[in-house]
Amino acid sequence: MPAQSKPYSSLYDTIVVGAGIQGSFTAYHLAQRGRETLLLEQFPLPHSRGSSHGQSRIIRHAYPQEHYAQMMAESYRLWEQLEAEAGVSLYRQTGLLVLGANTNPEFQRCCRTLVKHDVPGELFTTESLHRRFPGIRPYHGEVGVSDHTAGVLSADRALWAVQDGFRRCGGALHDGEKVTDIKPGVVVTVTTSRGVYQAKSLVITAGPWANKLLAPLGLLLPFQTLRIKVCYWKEKVPGAYGVSANFPCFLALCAPHHIYGLPSNEYPGLVKICYHSGRLADPEERDRPAEASALPDIQILQDFISKYLPGLVPEPAVVEHCMYTNTPDEDFVLDRHPKFRNIIIGAGFSGHGFKLAPVVGKLLCQLSVGEEPSYAMEPFRIHRFPALPAPAL
Ligand SMILES: Cc1cc2nc3c(=O)[nH]c(=O)nc-3n(C[C@H](O)[C@H](O)[C@H](O)COP(=O)(O)OP(=O)(O)OC[C@H]3O[C@@H](n4cnc5c(N)ncnc54)[C@H](O)[C@@H]3O)c2cc1C
Numbered sequence: 001m002p003a004q005s006k007p008y009s010s011l012y013d014t015i016v017v018g019a020g021i022q023g024s025f026t027a028y029h030l031a032q033r034g035r036e037t038l039l040l041e042q043f044p045l046p047h048s049r050g051s052s053h054g055q056s057r058i059i060r061h062a063y064p065q066e067h068y069a070q071m072m073a074e075s076y077r078l079w080e081q082l083e084a085e086a087g088v089s090l091y092r093q094t095g096l097l098v099l100g101a102n103t104n105p106e107f108q109r110c111c112r113t114l115v116k117h118d119v120p121g122e123l124f125t126t127e128s129l130h131r132r133f134p135g136i137r138p139y140h141g142e143v144g145v146s147d148h149t150a151g152v153l154s155a156d157r158a159l160w161a162v163q164d165g166f167r168r169c170g171g172a173l174h175d176g177e178k179v180t181d182i183k184p185g186v187v188v189t190v191t192t193s194r195g196v197y198q199a200k201s202l203v204i205t206a207g208p209w210a211n212k213l214l215a216p217l218g219l220l221l222p223f224q225t226l227r228i229k230v231c232y233w234k235e236k237v238p239g240a241y242g243v244s245a246n247f248p249c250f251l252a253l254c255a256p257h258h259i260y261g262l263p264s265n266e267y268p269g270l271v272k273i274c275y276h277s278g279r280l281a282d283p284e285e286r287d288r289p290a291e292a293s294a295l296p297d298i299q300i301l302q303d304f305i306s307k308y309l310p311g312l313v314p315e316p317a318v319v320e321h322c323m324y325t326n327t328p329d330e331d332f333v334l335d336r337h338p339k340f341r342n343i344i345i346g347a348g349f350s351g352h353g354f355k356l357a358p359v360v361g362k363l364l365c366q367l368s369v370g371e372e373p374s375y376a377m378e379p380f381r382i383h384r385f386p387a388l389p390a391p392a393l
């Protein structure tokens with residue numbers, strides 16, 4: 001048992017299951033409020049089996065949905081606060097360019113939220129876009145809008161910083177300890193591979209494993225767990241698409257799924273460009289070879305790079321893997337269990353939850369202490385899914 005553990009079957013205010021970015025921020029907010037909190041993680045930390053590992057994530061105000069755009073101001077502030085507390089730099093401003101047809105409704109909604117929230121940026125015609133970013137060829141006559149506040153979060157470092165902040169507030173983090181059973185009740189009993197704990201409330205932030213913990217609690221949410229290929233592409237001229245050359249992050253509004261990229265930085269000479277989808281995969285068998293019918297994501301990226309980014313070699317130089325947990329509408333689930341009201345669920349972050357983790361953690365903390373959440377929660381409610389399958393309890 002880890003040194004700072006309480007004895008067998010001790011009572012916590014809250015237990016959080018899953019120390020990815022969402023569970024870690026939830027635990028951090030709870031501990032900052034003086035709640036006795038236990039954060040349980042199945043794998044020894046750090047690990048690369050879930051959704052929060054890797055060097056980089058995009059942070060941006062540019063969102064087509066108002067409910068995310070309005071959370072971003074607070075999210076930036078909380079990231080800055082964490083940087084100050086931890087004494088580390090977590091955010092690098094690069095700007096972000098959204099590329100799309102000027103008739104694309106999602107593009108137009110992004111422009112509207114940027115204006116509404118007074119976010120500094122510029123509109124680009126096809127011609128001015130190519131002049132300003134010569135490395136980009138708007139192949140189908142796309143236009144652009146930029147978000148000057150956007151940039152890159154150092155993901156691994158951020159995860160470490162928030163877990164360290166949690167511990168410094170007196171929180172207990174047990175890694176390498178898998179939750180195997182949850183018994184609901186006024187006091188929730190949690191059994192792990194190492195012991196039994198009790199808490200007045202429980203937060204489940206288990207990423208792609210969420211349904212494995214929810215099914216025995218009579219709930220199966222309509223999640224798709226996807227294996228995403230994180231591809232890095234070589235610059236023909238080193239640094240041409242780099243942060244030092246002021247190349248921005250970008251989000252290309254392509255059908256059926258978007259393509260996004262980050263300037264070369266973490267691996268010098270390599271630009272991270274990914275397809276915002278992947279093939280269905282169980283997180284327990286993430287790297288099992290794909291069926292023949294699997295999504296040709298690399299070909300889609302190669303085609304995009306040949307057409308739009310002529311300064312890159314259209315062959316991936318490095319491919320890593322990560323998991324998405326998608327909901328049908330790509331909105332998060334932040335809600336109480338419909339039957340066990342002291343069990344809170346944070347899941348379904350659909351490949352865009354990292355930047356919002358400071359606010360997500362605050363909302364899950366508010367739900368677990370019985371406070372009114374600071375934002376309208378309707379988009380995140382479980383009851384938006386019709387006809388949920390009901391596993392027997
Ligand atoms: C390739 C890729 C690129 C992305 N890019 C961006 C981006 O640019 N910007 C952005 O904002 N977001 C991005 N995201 C999304 C973001 O990274 C995720 O939304 C976020 O990391 C989800 O975190 P999580 O804590 O929900 O899940 P996870 O990180 O998977 O954490 C869940 C944790 O729960 C643990 N767990 C599960 N079951 C148990 C159990 N029984 N007992 C104990 N522990 C358990 C798991 O081991 C895991 O550590 C990206 C995601 C990927 C994969």
Ligand SMILES: O=C(O)[C@@H]1CCCC=N1
Pocket residue numbers: 058059060251258260276351352353
């Ligand atoms: O959330 C983000 O910014 C990235 C880029 C767009 C698609 C998903 N993740």
